[in-house]
Amino acid sequence: MTTTTTAGPPAPAPRRPRRARRVRSTEQPVLGRSPVIWRVLGYALVIGLASLYVMPFVIQLATSFKTNPDAAANPLSLWPATPTTAAYQRLFGLSESHETVPFLRWLGNSAFVTVLVTAGRVLFDSMAGYALARLKFPGRRLLFLFLLAVMAVPGIVLLIPKFLVLSTFGMFDTYAGMVIPLLVDAAGIFIMKQFFESVPREVEEAARIDGAGVFRIYWSVVLPMARPALITLTILSFQGSWNEFTHFLVSTQSAEYETLTTGLARLVSGGLGSGGQFPLKLAAAALSTIPVAILFFCFQRYFIRGANAGSVKE
The missing domain is CATH 1.10.3720.10 (MetI-like)
Structure with a gap:
């Protein structure tokens, strides 16, 4: 006596995983991903504003090393025509040719x-x-x-x-x-x-x-x-x-x-000599x-x- 076996239906083939659809993000890009040009413009703006702030101090320092005629002729020049330390020598009492500044x-x-x-x-x-x-x-x-x-x-x-x-x-x-x-x-x-x-x-x-x-x-x-x-x-x-x-x-x-403030006020008002004396005044202001x-x-x-x-x- 023989027995016959019937095979069942074949197993379904495994489905391939569906690829996820890319969803376009609608969020705005963060600051770190912003175009390079905007960052460059931002840095340029900051540097420009900083330069405007620092420029008066640079002019002050440069003028303190000028002579009186050079300071009057070129007040905004960033480099003295004939650099000199006469203003600082007068402030510290090292100059004998001018009135002493206390x-x-x-x-x-x-x-x-x-x-x-x-x-x-x-x-x-x-x-x-x-x-x-x-x-x-x-x-x-x-x-x-x-x-x-x-x-x-x-x-x-x-x-x-x-x-x-x-x-x-x-x-x-x-x-x-x-x-x-x-x-x-x-x-x-x-x-x-x-x-x-x-x-x-x-x-x-x-x-x-x-x-x-x-x-x-x-x-x-x-x-x-x-x-x-x-x-x-x-x-x-x-x-x-x-x-x-x-x-x-x-x-x-x-x-x-x-003090320095009241003394500089008297110096600026002409209480310690006549003339502009811009190098002397700006040298004292720079030191203060x-x-x-x-x-x-x-x-x-x-x-x-x-x-x-x-x-x-x-």
């Missing part, structure tokens, strides 16, 4: 006042900012509103009151009258307050549990964390006190207390900008970081 005395007064004012602002502004940010006392909100109101008052309005106050207290035409009114700055207090409010309170609570007092928490715990804001405040205080003019104008009258430029370029990244941190509140 530039070193101006420089010493500016440095002395700037160091004291910068140190005072960093200390007092940080203490006041921490008090407004953390301490609970009656009238704190009203005091902060008063601080904002002071920031909104133009400095030119306070010139006559400053003169009257300094004269009343006998501080007119003294170093005390030049330094003490500038030791505290409303803008610096505002910067430090905003930064201290971004510091986590848990850090201070942990220090308080360990037995630290208010001043110890401020000095040993919070202040080291505020290095970016402190550097920002240092740069702004140094720049502001170095370039201060109106306050020194109403607080002094003797040549003994002249060097300390601020060095300080800013050395601490630029801390300045930007501190400004960003002070503008963010957690």
